[in-house]
Each structure stands twice: as C-alpha cells, then as structure tokens.
Amino acid sequence: MAKLKEVSKKQDILSSGHRLCAGCGASIAVRQILSACDDPVVVASATGCLEVATTIYPYTSWRSSFIHNAFENAAATISGVEAMYQSLKKQGKIDKEMKFIAFGGDGGTYDIGLQSLSGALERGHDFVYVCYDNEAYMNTGIQRSSATPRGVWTTTSPCGEVIPGKTQYRKDLTGIIAAHKIPYVAQASIWRWSDLIDKAHKAFYTKGPAFLNVLSPCPRGWRFPSEKTIKMAKLSVQTNFWPLYEVENGKWKLNYKPKERKPVTEWMEPQGRYKNALRPENKQLVEEIQKDIDDNWERLLILCGEK
Amino acid sequence: MSKNTVAITGNDAAAYAIKQINPDVMAAYPITPQTALVQKFSEYVADGLVKTEFVTVESEHSAMSACVGAAAAGGRVMTATAANGLALMFEIVYIAASSKLPIVMPVVNRALSGPINIHCDHSDSMAARDSGWLQLYSENAQEAYDNTIQAIRIAENMKVRLPVMVMYDGFITSHGIEMVDFLDDEVVHNFVGDYQPNNPLLDPEKPLTYGPLDLYDYYFEHKRQQAEDIKNSKPIILDVAKEFEKISGRPYGLFESYQLEDAETAIVVLSSTAGTTKEVVDEMRAKGKKVGLLKPRVFRPFPYQEIAKALSHLKAVAILDRSDSFGAFGGPLFTEIRSAMMEFGKIPENIDIIYGLGGRDINEQDIEGVYNQLDAIAKSGKVKERIQYLGVRE
Numbered sequence: 001m002a003k004l005k006e007v008s009k010k011q012d013i014l015s016s017g018h019r020l021c022a023g024c025g026a027s028i029a030v031r032q033i034l035s036a037c038d039d040p041v042v043v044a045s046a047t048g049c050l051e052v053a054t055t056i057y058p059y060t061s062w063r064s065s066f067i068h069n070a071f072e073n074a075a076a077t078i079s080g081v082e083a084m085y086q087s088l089k090k091q092g093k094i095d096k097e098m099k100f101i102a103f104g105g106d107g108g109t110y111d112i113g114l115q116s117l118s119g120a121l122e123r124g125h126d127f128v129y130v131c132y133d134n135e136a137y138m139n140t141g142i143q144r145s146s147a148t149p150r151g152v153w154t155t156t157s158p159c160g161e162v163i164p165g166k167t168q169y170r171k172d173l174t175g176i177i178a179a180h181k182i183p184y185v186a187q188a189s190i191w192r193w194s195d196l197i198d199k200a201h202k203a204f205y206t207k208g209p210a211f212l213n214v215l216s217p218c219p220r221g222w223r224f225p226s227e228k229t230i231k232m233a234k235l236s237v238q239t240n241f242w243p244l245y246e247v248e249n250g251k252w253k254l255n256y257k258p259k260e261r262k263p264v265t266e267w268m269e270p271q272g273r274y275k276n277a278l279r280p281e282n283k284q285l286v287e288e289i290q291k292d293i294d295d296n297w298e299r300l301l302i303l304c305g306e307k
Numbered sequence: 308m309s310k311n312t313v314a315i316t317g318n319d320a321a322a323y324a325i326k327q328i329n330p331d332v333m334a335a336y337p338i339t340p341q342t343a344l345v346q347k348f349s350e351y352v353a354d355g356l357v358k359t360e361f362v363t364v365e366s367e368h369s370a371m372s373a374c375v376g377a378a379a380a381g382g383r384v385m386t387a388t389a390a391n392g393l394a395l396m397f398e399i400v401y402i403a404a405s406s407k408l409p410i411v412m413p414v415v416n417r418a419l420s421g422p423i424n425i426h427c428d429h430s431d432s433m434a435a436r437d438s439g440w441l442q443l444y445s446e447n448a449q450e451a452y453d454n455t456i457q458a459i460r461i462a463e464n465m466k467v468r469l470p471v472m473v474m475y476d477g478f479i480t481s482h483g484i485e486m487v488d489f490l491d492d493e494v495v496h497n498f499v500g501d502y503q504p505n506n507p508l509l510d511p512e513k514p515l516t517y518g519p520l521d522l523y524d525y526y527f528e529h530k531r532q533q534a535e536d537i538k539n540s541k542p543i544i545l546d547v548a549k550e551f552e553k554i555s556g557r558p559y560g561l562f563e564s565y566q567l568e569d570a571e572t573a574i575v576v577l578s579s580t581a582g583t584t585k586e587v588v589d590e591m592r593a594k595g596k597k598v599g600l601l602k603p604r605v606f607r608p609f610p611y612q613e614i615a616k617a618l619s620h621l622k623a624v625a626i627l628d629r630s631d632s633f634g635a636f637g638g639p640l641f642t643e644i645r646s647a648m649m650e651f652g653k654i655p656e657n658i659d660i661i662y663g664l665g666g667r668d669i670n671e672q673d674i675e676g677v678y679n680q681l682d683a684i685a686k687s688g689k690v691k692e693r694i695q696y697l698g699v700r701e
Contacts, residue, residue, distance in 0.1 A: 044376070055520055064511075065514045066516045066517065067518055068519070069399065069518055073368065077375060079364075079369075079376065080374060080376025080378075081380040084331060084509065087332055115366065116372065119366070123363065
C-alpha cells in the first residue's frame with residue numbers, strides 16, 4: 001500500500017508552474033499516478049487540457065520525456081514509442097528498464113480516440129493508458145462528450161426550452177476496456193489516493209496493456225468552487241456514481257463499498273451544471289438518474305462476486 | 308543479366324527494399340493497391356528475416372501516429388499506403404514533417420474517393436504536396452526499389468531529417484511484373500548505414516518534449532525553418548543519387564530528360580506514363596520529329612529553376628497531370644511548372660493535359676496526339692485550349 005511519507009519524497013514528474021486551473025483534478029491524478037513509477041517513463045498525451053497547459057512552447061512542465069501528437073492518437077503514438085523500445089532492446093541497443101504511459105481526457109478517450117486505444121490494447125503493447133475523465137470537452141469550453149452524464153448542462157447540451165441538458169447516459173468505457181481482456185483495468189479516484197497509487201503501480205508493473213479510468217473533477221466545467229475538488233471526487237464515490245473497482249486478469253474486484261450509499265442529489269447539488277436538472281419540475285429525471293446508478297451498482301456487485 | 312535480376316512486381320520490389328533496409332519499426336495498414344507490399348513484408352517478419360518490430364495497426368491514422376511515436380523514440384521507421392489511407396493519415400502526415408521525423412513511406416498512387424475507385428491516379432500524393440514531406444516519383448518497379456533505398460539516406464541526413472514519400476503507380480507498377488535488378492543485402496546495409504538518433508525520447512538522461520503548443524509567438528518561425536529545411540534537401544538528394552550510382556550503375560537526378568536537349572516540343576509527365584511516352588518519342592524521332600520528354604523525379608522540393616531551364620528552349624510543351632486541382636488554373640504539375648517558367652525570359656507555349664483519372668488508360672496514340680497538337684501550336688503560336696482533358700467522354 002502506498003505510504004504518504006514515501007510518496008511525498010519523490011520528485012514530481014509533472015513540475016509545478018504548469019498552467020492548469022486551480023483545483024484541476026487532472027494534475028492531481030497525473031502526479032499521484034506517476035509517483036507509482038520507479039523507472040524512467042515516457043509520457044504521451046492526447047490534445048487537451050493537460051497537454052496545452054503543460055507544454056506551451058518554449059516551456060515544458062515535464063521532467064520526463066514527453067510526446068504530444070494529436071487529439072485521437074495518444075494510444076497509437078505511445079504504441080509506436082513502445083514498439084521502438086522493444087525493437088532496440090531486442091537488438092541490444094538499449095538496456096534500461098523504461099515505462100510508457102499515455103494520458104487522454106474523456107474526449108480523447110471515450111470519443112475521438114477510442115479506435116486508436118482499442119487497437120493498441122488488442123495489439124498488447126506494454127503500456128499504461130489513463131483517462132482523466134472530467135466528463136466533457138473542457139479544454140475547448142465545456143462541450144458534451146459520451147462521458148457527460150445525463151441531465152448535465154454543457155455548451156453543446158444546453159438547458160433549453162425543450163431539451164433539459166444532456167439526455168443520454170454516459171458510456172461505460174471501463175466496461176468496454178475490460179471487454180478487451182487486457183491484464184489490468186481499474187476505475188479510481190483522486191480522493192482514494194492510496195488506492196489510485198496502488199492501482200497505478202500495478203498498471204505500470206503488469207506486463208502488457210493496462211488501463212485506468214480516473215474521475216477528474218473540473219471546477220470550471222462542473223461549476224463548483226476550486227477548493228472543493230477532492231470533496232467532489234469523494235461524493236462521486238460515496239454516491240456510487242463513480243464506483244472503485246479493478247479487473248485483474250479477468251477477475252473483477254470491488255475496492256470500496258460505502259457503508260450507506262448517499263443519494264445522488266448530494267453529488268449533484270454542489271455542481272452548477274446540474275442546476276436545471278434539480279428544478280422541481282425535473283424530479284422524475286433525478287429519480288431516473290438515481291435508478292440508473294443503483295442498477296449499475298447492482299450489476300457491478302454481481303460482477304465482483306459481492307452478490 | 309546479373310544474378311540479382313528478377314521478374315517481380317513493383318510491390319514485391321518495394322517490400323524487398325524494405326527488407327534490405329531492415330527498419331527498426333514498421334507500422335502499416337493494408338490498402339489496395341499497396342496490400343501485397345504489406346503481405347510480403349509480413350512474411351519476412353514471420354520468417355524472422357528482419358529485426359523489425361511490425362506494428363499491425365487498426366488504421367492508417369494509427370499507422371502514421373505510431374510511426375511518429377516510434378521515430379521520435381529514436382530509430383528507423385517505415386510505413387506504406389495509398390489513396391484513402393494517405394487521406395486518413397493526413398493530419399499526422401503534417402505532424403511527422405513538422406516534428407522533423409525521417410520516416411520513409413512508399414505511396415502506391417491510387418485515385419482518392421469519391422466515388423470509390425482503386426486504380427491509378429496521382430490525386431492522393433498530390434493532395435499531400437504541401438505537407439512538408441519530400442516526394443520522389445518512380446516510373447517503374449526498378450525506380451520504386453531504388454528510390455525507396457535512396458529515400459532512407461535522404462530522410463536521415465542530419466541536414467535534412469524530414470520524411471520522404473516514394474510514389475509508384477497503382478496496379479500499373481505495383482502489380483505489373485518487370486525485370487528488377489536488386490543490390491546485394493550487404494551493399495544496401497552499407498549504403499543506408501546505421502541509424503543516427505537525433506533527440507530520441509528513449510534517453511532518460513536527456514528528457515525532452517515533443518509536440519508542444521506553439522502559438523503566434525513561435526509557430527511562424529518554425530514554419531519558416533521548415534521551408535528552409537526542405538529547400539536544403541536538394542543538394543543532399545543529388546549527393547545520395549551520386550553515391551547510389553556508384554553501387555548500382557543507375558543514375559538519378561532531380562528529373563530525367565529524354566531526347567530533350569534538341570527537342571522543339573516536349574511532354575512533362577510523372578511515373579509510368581513517362582515509360583509509354585519514351586516509346587512514342589522513339590517512334591516519332593525515327594520519323595524525324597524533334598520531340599522530347601521531361602520526367603520529374605523529385606516533386607518536393609520542386610526543382611523549379613532546373614526544370615524551367617531544361618524546358619526554356621522549347622517551342623511548346625505539354626504538361627500532363629494525372630490529378631486535377633478542382634477550380635484551379637490547371638493541375639498541380641502544370642501550375643508549378645508554368646509558374647517556374649517565369650524564371651526565364653522566353654516562355655514556351657504551354658498546355659495542361661489532365662488524363663488518366665481513376666486508372667483511365669492512356670495509350671501511345673493519345674500521346675502522339677499530344678505531340679501533334681504541340682507541333683501545331685509551335686507552328687501557329689496559338690493555343691486554342693490551355694487546360695484540356697484527355698481520354699474522357701464529354
């Protein structure tokens with residue numbers, strides 16, 4: 001289990017001085033995850049908040065080697081880096097142990113980058129892919145993605161006279177990745193930092209592809225105060241909105257079970273993006289959202305052998 | 308005939324060149340008419356005849372994306388594609404060039420959709436002419452083989468470090484069987500040499516960032532440097548050609564002149580059609596007609612001064628374009644050559660012939676007709692129609 005004292009001694013690969021917003025969940029996730037790697041690492045990033053805010057020429061916030069290629073191809077890009085590493089290692093031209101990780105937001109992962117990710121997972125490259133899921137295209141100003149939950153306001157799912165925000169449920173990306181039957185898949189939260197760091201360590205040191213889906217609260221896009229990021233991450237888990245689990249070599253395991261599941265409204269109320277959904281006339285919508293969360297939780301319990 | 312002369316398709320010849328080059332990583336996706344190349348290379352991998360890590364990607368977009376990652380990592384990288392595959396990788400084609408990654412890619416010329424068509428024209432690679440890649444066009448399987456090998460040396464030269472496309476015509480060259488003279492493995496190994504990494508990602512002692520956000524305060528300077536870099540590749544292309552001639556006996560330049568020096572009229576045409584045109588030139592020369600041919604090999608960087616000079620003595624010239632540039636004043640080859648001819652005082656009369664789209668055949672009579680038209684233009688000094696379509700039902 002990760003120990004805070006030890007983690008705090010490590011030098012951050014993502015240095016301070018980057019230009020991500022105050023309270024950004026992504027930078028917290030990245031720092032926690034990279035603290036779990038004991039070898040030199042090459043980082044790839046999809047186009048998105050993380051990339052634009054950490055590599056504004058002529059500056060870089062990365063103490064490791066870093067590559068950004070485009071929006072939809074972080075997985076294919078890191079697969080090329082890893083393939084070159086394997087090739088040179090086999091030829092005896094390189095002997096160092098190195099790790100490879102790609103970060104993408106939900107836009108670059110759930111949507112435009114899904115094909116590239118699926119291909120790289122199927123090919124079995126030895127790499128970690130992390131989705132920092134902030135539930136919309138935040139870099140370009142809060143447009144909906146297939147990770148945006150139902151009932152949420154975004155600039156492309158606005159709350160209008162006829163349509164009350166996003167009408168569809170989010171895509172179950174972690175389930176889709178688990179269906180690739182790669183060695184390690186996990187869903188994690190920056191609130192449970194020790195769990196996340198342990199999962200990241202497993203992901204780095206499992207041979208073959210590994211995937212982490214980390215909910216990344218976004219003060220700007222979710223409309224909550226920037227000091228409440230960890231609180232929001234906590235509520236997402238305590239309401240079962242974002243369950244923590246892992247799938248290791250096909251075996252599903254629940255990593256956190258709230259003593260008492262909090263109602264989804266506790267998760268929704270602090271967020272301005274749910275303001276419209278919480279109006280009295282949308283009571284039924286909230287009930288449906290709650291039912292969806294509870295149904296998904298029941299399915300997860302069965303998959304994890306808890307029921 | 309040397310012991311290394313074999314009857315082989317263009318695709319197999321290019322695959323054989325890649326086998327001899329033995330890249331560290333190849334990431335490719337099969338597409339007609341390039342498929343046989345990827346299949347052949349897969350056999351080399353399966354039989355352990357190459358050291359290459361072969362990344363069997365799920366699309367051309369990922370092919371070029373993986374190539375960018377692999378080349379930035381620090382090794383020799385190749386891929387191959389055609390038509391829609393090139394179109395799908397387009398975004399990353401630009402990124403490869405602007406990241407100065409010396410990737411070499413055979414492009415088996417095929418018409419772009421739509422409508423969908425699998426046969427030859429040059430709309431695919433011509434659409435990529437402003438991507439920052441060097442472009443070499445090949446007349447036949449021998450040139451496809453020779454250009455692929457030379458492309459490695461050009462791309463990886465420390466003064467260039469840019470990606471190179473090697474074109475040959477879909478089906479006509481890719482599937483046609485011709486006699487090809489292969490070099491010995493060792494000769495090719497020595498010619499291409501060991502890969503020299505330049506700012507590799509795989510050096511933990513020297514971490515660096517590839518692909519930063521480059522805004523209005525620096526982007527323009529970087530693009531200006533790119534313009535300079537590709538221009539500077541011209542002498543390197545010629546140096547590599549000279550060295551290649553030493554090991555192969557086959558001369559290469561920026562373009563090939565055929566019966567051009569004393570010609571009164573000439574055709575400019577790329578790739579396999581130049582082969583047909585040479586036959587016509589021979590027949591017409593036998594009848595005393597002073598006709599010639601200029602076959603560009605290097606389209607990027609475009610040797611505008613050299614080509615314009617080589618054409619300046621003509622009375623009339625026809626530029627044959629196997630792709631259209633819809634809404635423009637002629638096809639890409641025509642607009643560039645006509646513009647280049649402004650370099651010299653005397654501009655020969657000129658016409659653009661757009662032909663062969665989607666694999667429409669062009670035969671010797673068609674080409675003879677073009678020369679006859681040029682003869683009439685030379686005599687009258689009048690051009691009836693500047694931009695023409697040849698072989699199409701109107």
